[in-house]
Amino acid sequence: MTRDVLGMGVTHFRDAVAANELRVTEAVDASFVRAGEVGAGRDGLNAILWSDEEASHREAAALSKRVERSVGARPTHGSGTELLGVPVAVKDNIATLTLPTTCGSRILGGYVSPFEATVVSRLRAAGAVVVAKTNMDEFAMGSSTENSAYGPTRNPLDRTRVPGGSSGGSAAAVAAGVVRVALGSETGGSVRQPAAFCGIVGVKPTYGRVSRYGLVAFASSLDQVGVFGATVDDAAAVMEVIAGRDVLDSTTPPEPAVPPYRAAAHESVQGLVVGRPKEYFPSSLDPRIRERCDRALHVLEGLGATVKEVSLKHTDLAIPVYYIVAPAEASSNLARFDGARYGLRVHGDGLRGMYEATRSAGFGPEVTRRILLGTYVLSAGYYDAYYKKAQEVRALIAGDFASVFAGRVDVLFTPTTPTPAFPLGAKSDPYEMYLSDIFTATANLAGVPAMSVPIGRVDGLPVGGQLIANHFREDTMFRAAYALERALGQEAHR
Amino acid sequence: MTAPPREPRSAEAAAGYEMVVGLEVHVQLNTLTKAFCNCSTDFGAAPNVNTCPVCLALPGSLPVVNARAVELATRAALALECAVNATSVFARKNYFYPDLPKGYQITQYDQPLATGGCLRIGATPEGAPVSIGVTRVHIEEDAGKSIHDRFPGATAIDLNRAGVPLIEIVSEPDLRSAAEAGAYLRALKQLLEYLDVSDVSMEEGSLRVDANVSARPPGEVQLGTKTEVKNMNSFSGVERAIQAEFARQCALLARGERVEQQTMLWDGVRGHVRPARTKEGSDDYRYFPDPDLPPLVLDPDWVEEIRKHLPELPDARRTRFAAEYALGEYDVQELCTSPAVADYFESVARQHKDPKAAANWVMGEVRAALNASGIPITQFRVRPADLAQLLNMVRDGIVSHSAAKQIFAIMVRSGDRPEQVAERVGLVKVGDDAALADWIDQVLAEHPAEALRYANGEKKLQGVLVGLVMKKSNGRADPKRVNQLLAARSSG
Numbered sequence: 001m002t003r004d005v006l007g008m009g010v011t012h013f014r015d016a017v018a019a020n021e022l023r024v025t026e027a028v029d030a031s032f033v034r035a036g037e038v039g040a041g042r043d044g045l046n047a048i049l050w051s052d053e054e055a056s057h058r059e060a061a062a063l064s065k066r067v068e069r070s071v072g073a074r075p076t077h078g079s080g081t082e083l084l085g086v087p088v089a090v091k092d093n094i095a096t097l098t099l100p101t102t103c104g105s106r107i108l109g110g111y112v113s114p115f116e117a118t119v120v121s122r123l124r125a126a127g128a129v130v131v132a133k134t135n136m137d138e139f140a141m142g143s144s145t146e147n148s149a150y151g152p153t154r155n156p157l158d159r160t161r162v163p164g165g166s167s168g169g170s171a172a173a174v175a176a177g178v179v180r181v182a183l184g185s186e187t188g189g190s191v192r193q194p195a196a197f198c199g200i201v202g203v204k205p206t207y208g209r210v211s212r213y214g215l216v217a218f219a220s221s222l223d224q225v226g227v228f229g230a231t232v233d234d235a236a237a238v239m240e241v242i243a244g245r246d247v248l249d250s251t252t253p254p255e256p257a258v259p260p261y262r263a264a265a266h267e268s269v270q271g272l273v274v275g276r277p278k279e280y281f282p283s284s285l286d287p288r289i290r291e292r293c294d295r296a297l298h299v300l301e302g303l304g305a306t307v308k309e310v311s312l313k314h315t316d317l318a319i320p321v322y323y324i325v326a327p328a329e330a331s332s333n334l335a336r337f338d339g340a341r342y343g344l345r346v347h348g349d350g351l352r353g354m355y356e357a358t359r360s361a362g363f364g365p366e367v368t369r370r371i372l373l374g375t376y377v378l379s380a381g382y383y384d385a386y387y388k389k390a391q392e393v394r395a396l397i398a399g400d401f402a403s404v405f406a407g408r409v410d411v412l413f414t415p416t417t418p419t420p421a422f423p424l425g426a427k428s429d430p431y432e433m434y435l436s437d438i439f440t441a442t443a444n445l446a447g448v449p450a451m452s453v454p455i456g457r458v459d460g461l462p463v464g465g466q467l468i469a470n471h472f473r474e475d476t477m478f479r480a481a482y483a484l485e486r487a488l489g490q491e492a493h494r
Numbered sequence: 495m496t497a498p499p500r501e502p503r504s505a506e507a508a509a510g511y512e513m514v515v516g517l518e519v520h521v522q523l524n525t526l527t528k529a530f531c532n533c534s535t536d537f538g539a540a541p542n543v544n545t546c547p548v549c550l551a552l553p554g555s556l557p558v559v560n561a562r563a564v565e566l567a568t569r570a571a572l573a574l575e576c577a578v579n580a581t582s583v584f585a586r587k588n589y590f591y592p593d594l595p596k597g598y599q600i601t602q603y604d605q606p607l608a609t610g611g612c613l614r615i616g617a618t619p620e621g622a623p624v625s626i627g628v629t630r631v632h633i634e635e636d637a638g639k640s641i642h643d644r645f646p647g648a649t650a651i652d653l654n655r656a657g658v659p660l661i662e663i664v665s666e667p668d669l670r671s672a673a674e675a676g677a678y679l680r681a682l683k684q685l686l687e688y689l690d691v692s693d694v695s696m697e698e699g700s701l702r703v704d705a706n707v708s709a710r711p712p713g714e715v716q717l718g719t720k721t722e723v724k725n726m727n728s729f730s731g732v733e734r735a736i737q738a739e740f741a742r743q744c745a746l747l748a749r750g751e752r753v754e755q756q757t758m759l760w761d762g763v764r765g766h767v768r769p770a771r772t773k774e775g776s777d778d779y780r781y782f783p784d785p786d787l788p789p790l791v792l793d794p795d796w797v798e799e800i801r802k803h804l805p806e807l808p809d810a811r812r813t814r815f816a817a818e819y820a821l822g823e824y825d826v827q828e829l830c831t832s833p834a835v836a837d838y839f840e841s842v843a844r845q846h847k848d849p850k851a852a853a854n855w856v857m858g859e860v861r862a863a864l865n866a867s868g869i870p871i872t873q874f875r876v877r878p879a880d881l882a883q884l885l886n887m888v889r890d891g892i893v894s895h896s897a898a899k900q901i902f903a904i905m906v907r908s909g910d911r912p913e914q915v916a917e918r919v920g921l922v923k924v925g926d927d928a929a930l931a932d933w934i935d936q937v938l939a940e941h942p943a944e945a946l947r948y949a950n951g952e953k954k955l956q957g958v959l960v961g962l963v964m965k966k967s968n969g970r971a972d973p974k975r976v977n978q979l980l981a982a983r984s985s986g
Contacts, residue, residue: 095554108553115547117554214554221785250558250787329785332588335597336551340651351649355590378588378780387782 117214
């Protein structure tokens with residue numbers, strides 16, 4: 001009898017493997033079959049940039065020793081079996097040892113990292129197998145995965161549309177059923193927005209909750225590794241494995257301890273106070289998205305939660321602030337791609353000529369635009385007016401969240417995006433593209449955890465609802481998300 | 495110690511311009527590992543051996559601050575009487591250069607580790623202390639090395655040094671002559687040696703000096719336009735470079751021209767300064783706080799612990815040596831030049847009980863032996879206890895002073911204890927009358943003419959004969975007793 005192994009939740013699959021009911025290689029092998037199907041043809045998804053079927057199969061087969069040890073044992077944290085045999089897709093800006101890490105850029109074409117990201121090490125230590133590196137907007141700069149040097153990714157639910165971005169490849173891989181879980185990265189919404197566009201779960205943890213070691217930096221004070229899951233439980237299972245202090249990343253505090261997210265998610269939302277920030281429901285919001293959000297809030301109320309109108313009054317400043325802080329940090333972070341040590345080198349006239357030729361040939365237009373913007377706002381004479389001012393406004397945005405959470409609100413609920421997935425090529429004006437992060441960039445600026453869950457469809461296209469919690473309260477966020485997911489059931493995907 | 499005189503001496507100064515100098519000193523901290531990764535800081539390894547993803551700036555790597563570097567920097571800041579800031583911030587200094595792998599240097603900018611200190615460089619002839627203000631002390635990382643002469647037509651990069659921890663110590667523009675700058679550097683080097691935070695060797699590059707130099711007309715309060723002078727590789731080079739730059743500026747000002755704010759490079763061979771090639775826009779480093787490193791927050795109790803455990807510093811040690819060992823100004827200065835020498839002396843003096851003799855030996859025989867062999871005193875084969883024992887043997891009349899020098903020379907080579915050496919080579923003083931008489935007889939037999947003249951009452955020959963006996967005995971004869979025995983024969 002064949003079972004739809006990719007239709008099983010990751011912990012369900014893991015338990016079946018540990019009980020010797022399924023082969024440890026089964027899901028990994030199924031992933032490659034599915035990847036072949038959805039990648040084929042002229043309108044193939046182009047979600048996956050790099051993979052090695054044989055190597056992944058071997059890696060999975062080698063886990064059989066752990067299966068023997070794990071029979072009958074509980075999959076406790078650190079047992080090495082929490083994600084036994086689970087295939088995971090990883091965004092191409094997260095360092096892996098055997099597959100390339102190109103960040104969707106020509107400048108890192110063919111680059112293979114000699115070290116592995118902490119999140120990847122932790123996944124592999126838990127028995128997961130990295131089956132693919134996924135497509136992305138170059139250096140995570142974009143909201144549609146159209147800015148990849150390796151061509152755009154298509155939305156599996158409507159192949160004429162974008163999957164969102166910048167982690168579009170990972171989102172599409174999960175939505176197309178290639179994997180149940182995938183890693184992405186967030187700087188301003190790059191996990192939540194594609195999760196919303198593809199009808200899956202996307203989590204951005206608290207800044208500092210997950211190690212950035214091995215995540216190629218875009219804007220270090222905003223970047224955070226994020227998780228995609230087919231369900232809340234899938235995402236929570238991965239978060240349990242990757243979260244927590246890493247001595248290699250000074251921005252990961254040892255406290256508070258990582259709670260068991262899956263167990264926390266299953267707790268009741270009775271008495272939970274859900275804030276509805278009015279700035280996220282402007283009159284210009286698509287009425288069909290508003291209707292879906294109201295429906296979700298109504299469902300939460302039905303489960304015993306209280307909905308409270310709140311205000312985050314600096315919300316409209318998030319995009320301008322984001323587009324000063326993120327490019328400023330990026331201009332510095334991307335200075336290392338100079339052709340001197342690794343990646344692309346294009347010869348030019350002298351040292352300066354090499355720099356110019358390499359970087360001009362290696363970076364795409366959006367990356368170039370942001371480096372120029374960031375260099376400008378950090379320049380002598382402009383620093384105070386732009387970067388410093390932006391940091392001050394950023395503190396106000398963080399203050400908005402701090403006061404609502406201090407006022408007995410447990411979690412906030414908003415739409416994830418102002419519109420559903422847009423057609424490929426629809427947004428040629430960069431500023432219009434930037435606005436698709438209007439509801440997500442705030443959480444990155446404030447450092448608070450946030451996630452997107454499917455709450456229904458508009459014209460067949462998924463709509464995401466966003467949950468935002470206080471610092472290090474992913475447990476509360478998962479609780480609300482799981483309750484919503486269960487209560488909405490199939491309605492979330494209709 | 496005496497500060498150089500503050501009177502104008504050079505021709506330029508005599509013409510009326512006053513020299514104003516501030517120094518920026520970069521000091522390599524003597525940690526085992528780099529500032530932001532676990533790579534070794536070993537000097538002299540094969541190129542690019544001491545590197546890792548962090549100091550190679552591979553994509554995805556992150557810095558983690560070395561706690562030991564923070565401790566050593568704090569120690570230095572406290573000894574320089576700075577206020578150590580409870581919170582300081584690492585910043586990125588952005589510029590493109592092949593030996594700077596990240597495209598930025600991690601340093602501290604508007605919130606440094608410590609501010610507002612001073613360094614005493616000596617005293618005026620009247621005894622008033624001369625102190626130079628220390629503006630700030632901050633932590634930063636070193637760059638790698640570009641090697642231009644190894645491969646024709648190409649530049650090689652060695653990143654072993656990239657990420658090695660440094661402190662930058664910035665002085666106030668308080669220095670008024672090249673000699674004062676030299677005194678400041680010597681006092682600073684000495685202080686850092688006492689603190690054991692750095693190898694402070696300009697030759698090995700663990701101490702580097704840039705000088706900000708300006709000139710102003712007499713009585714002017716405003717500072718003139720300064721230039722930054724670089725590329726000096728010795729303290730005397732710094733002094734000569736400052737003097738040369740001051741002369742250049744004075745000549746410009748005397749002609750009614752302006753001094754341009756720029757970087758000048760010292761050419762030690764030609765003895766002049768020339769403008770560095772200025773890179774376009776190179777002065778806009780686009781500093782901003784490094785988001786990969788949280789602000790450096792130091793617990794005040796921890797800082798107090800560091801302060802409490804500061805070693806005895808040079809000034810305090812000189813004062814104590816003068817009082818405790820009754821030594822003169824010169825001896826104290828010389829013995830306290832380096833903490834290792836001062837420690838050595840003190841150990842000898844405590845075991846031998848005659849500080850003056852200990853001082854003379856340390857500044858004489860010991861220093862000569864060290865200079866001849868080129869080894870540091872910490873690796874010297876004659877341990878303080880053994881030198882003290884040797885001096886005790888002289889004091890107790892077991893060996894003569896001249897025999898002691900021969901014994902010491904053997905100890906320097908062998909590391910053996912002085913009693914063993916004296917025994918082995920037969921340098922123990924002989925006071926036994928029979929043996930002495932034997933040597934005297936031999937000498938008199940070998941020199942019959944002198945023997946006869948002496949016997950006939952020519953007393954002044956006694957000295958010559960004693961010398962001959964000493965020589966015959968290889969210095970072992972007790973000269974006092976030889977004198978007595980000879981005298982007895984002449985009168986008998």
